[in-house]
Amino acid sequence: MGRWEPDAPGRLTQAALELFVERGYEQTTVLDIAERAGVTERTFFRHFADKREVLFDRRNAMQEAVVAAIAAAPETLPPLELAGLGMAAAGDFLEGRREHAGRRAGVIAANPSLQERELLKLAALSDAVATELRQRGVPAPEAGVAAEAGVGVFRRAFERWVADPSAPDLATCVRDSLATLRALAAARPRGRGAVTR
Amino acid sequence: MGRWEPDAPGRLTQAALELFVERGYEQTTVLDIAERAGVTERTFFRHFADKREVLFDRRNAMQEAVVAAIAAAPETLPPLELAGLGMAAAGDFLEGRREHAGRRAGVIAANPSLQERELLKLAALSDAVATELRQRGVPAPEAGVAAEAGVGVFRRAFERWVADPSAPDLATCVRDSLATLRALAAARPRGRGAVTR
DNA sequence: ACGGCGATGACAGTAACTGACATCGCTACA
DNA sequence: TGTAGCGATGTCAGTTACTGTCATCGCCGT
Incomplete structure (x- = not known):
């Protein structure tokens, strides 16, 4: 694809936390998060099982x-x-x-x-x-x-x-x-x- | 509306439990539950906040x-x-x-x-x-x-x-x-x- | 150069939920 | 007795979370 930035999961988590703080969890759409991170909605779900999971460390x-x-x-x-x-x-x-x-x-x-x-x-x-x-x-x-x-x-x-x-x-x-x-x-x-x- | 049976929540819970046991939770749609209970999908959500809640006692x-x-x-x-x-x-x-x-x-x-x-x-x-x-x-x-x-x-x-x-x-x-x-x-x-x- | 692989985009589809409005049956009350 | 009102439901359109499938792009080794 078009050249892509590394660490999509990291940027998604960061973007999500920002947005959740700014306008709240329910008022934030997965599309919003993806756009701020510079990827598509589909890519979000490739890295996280669901919207909530973005706030939890994947490596445990x-x-x-x-x-x-x-x-x-x-x-x-x-x-x-x-x-x-x-x-x-x-x-x-x-x-x-x-x-x-x-x-x-x-x-x-x-x-x-x-x-x-x-x-x-x-x-x-x-x-x-x-x-x-x-x-x-x-x-x-x-x-x-x-x-x-x-x-x-x-x-x-x-x-x-x-x-x-x-x-x-x-x-x-x-x-x-x-x-x-x-x-x-x-x-x-x-x-x-x-x-x- | 057309005459309705009483205790919709109870029948919904019963129907849901049956279906979950028969085909599993994920394979059961809210529409399935509603139909077995004899109501519409919308009515389901009038009694329960979401699909999961149907398994939990509303009166606590x-x-x-x-x-x-x-x-x-x-x-x-x-x-x-x-x-x-x-x-x-x-x-x-x-x-x-x-x-x-x-x-x-x-x-x-x-x-x-x-x-x-x-x-x-x-x-x-x-x-x-x-x-x-x-x-x-x-x-x-x-x-x-x-x-x-x-x-x-x-x-x-x-x-x-x-x-x-x-x-x-x-x-x-x-x-x-x-x-x-x-x-x-x-x-x-x-x-x-x-x-x- | 070429072939395969990994990450992504594009797009269609399902199902969980929500809001707005109409309808029906029962009850209270004039 | 009729009627206004209320509670529970049906109808329907719309949003959004999530999934499946396939095409595309860049890289890497041969």
């Missing part, structure tokens, strides 16, 4: 970072610790892209349709973590629950991180939330740790 | 049951206990509809598009639980984390419940998973609960 770099962090952790750590450490790695991953992650999160938060996709990615992340834990010898039920708890903790930590500008590192937020979970799990009915049994 | 009865269960629980219970008790109520709710829930879960499991919607509903459930916990005086961060953990636990329990025919009550599965989470949260690096610290 964050998930790989999480899995790698768990795989590299010392043998002695218990499952929930591993999951937490993985999610902290996810925090570090996003910390470098704070501004971009913030804009992106804003767009997603404004669109249920995009939230669904985000949730699906997080579910996939949970499955990946569970698989990695099992690989390291954690029994299936524990692995599943630990992964689910880890991702849940991450979601709340992320929420705080984007909402509160005075919040610390995302990884720190994650560790805070995990500590909260530990405290909750240890709580006994009225009179913590006392007589109740 | 389960969520209400969960919130009610938490609201009715004794004052003395700690947050994670409340969340767990709420999810057990969700289990009881689905237990009566086991067969229907099973078929529905099968269809959803086969379609990422439907999984996304399910995940969104669960996220809404998590928010509702968190809100209810805050209403009962639980501080925001604890409420959020407890709700997230509760729903996570529920997901894994539900997974087991549908996959394993020999599994007990869903509510029992939920309590099992919650116990697993508690054990995980208490685990210390190598030598559980012992000298490590």
Whole structure:
């Protein structure tokens, strides 16, 4: 074809984020995105399965970072610790892209349709973590629950991180939330740790 | 108009579930569903926001049951206990509809598009639980984390419940998973609960 | 020069949704 | 009893997300 610019996916993602911020997700057509990126609508769908997917990393770099962090952790750590450490790695991953992650999160938060996709990615992340834990010898039920708890903790930590500008590192937020979970799990009915049994 | 049958939404949901099981979600058109239910396509979209929504209860009865269960629980219970008790109520709710829930879960499991919607509903459930916990005086961060953990636990329990025919009550599965989470949260690096610290 | 390969454009087609308007049947009320 | 109004539906045209198919262009190795 006529000479074409390299990295069509990258330009499409960039164009899409700009347009979504400018006029909103629903008010932006795939054709709009394609035109700003200098390609046709058809090319958009060659790189992304659907309109939402343009906001999500095709290489799944964050998930790989999480899995790698768990795989590299010392043998002695218990499952929930591993999951937490993985999610902290996810925090570090996003910390470098704070501004971009913030804009992106804003767009997603404004669109249920995009939230669904985000949730699906997080579910996939949970499955990946569970698989990695099992690989390291954690029994299936524990692995599943630990992964689910880890991702849940991450979601709340992320929420705080984007909402509160005075919040610390995302990884720190994650560790805070995990500590909260530990405290909750240890709580006994009225009179913590006392007589109740 | 010509005399019309009552409960169009109900017949649409029924028709949709049948067709999804018979030929699959993607192979079923909204027109197909509408025709089997004896209405037009337009009427379908008057009752459901989109094609996926037809599989989800418009009254959100389960969520209400969960919130009610938490609201009715004794004052003395700690947050994670409340969340767990709420999810057990969700289990009881689905237990009566086991067969229907099973078929529905099968269809959803086969379609990422439907999984996304399910995940969104669960996220809404998590928010509702968190809100209810805050209403009962639980501080925001604890409420959020407890709700997230509760729903996570529920997901894994539900997974087991549908996959394993020999599994007990869903509510029992939920309590099992919650116990697993508690054990995980208490685990210390190598030598559980012992000298490590 | 040539042939194949990868990325793209061009174009037609399906199906999910939406908006606007007409119609029908029931209910309340004069 | 008739009629005005309301709620649920049908009709129809239109937008947009997404897919299949085929032609074209530039590059790369032989």
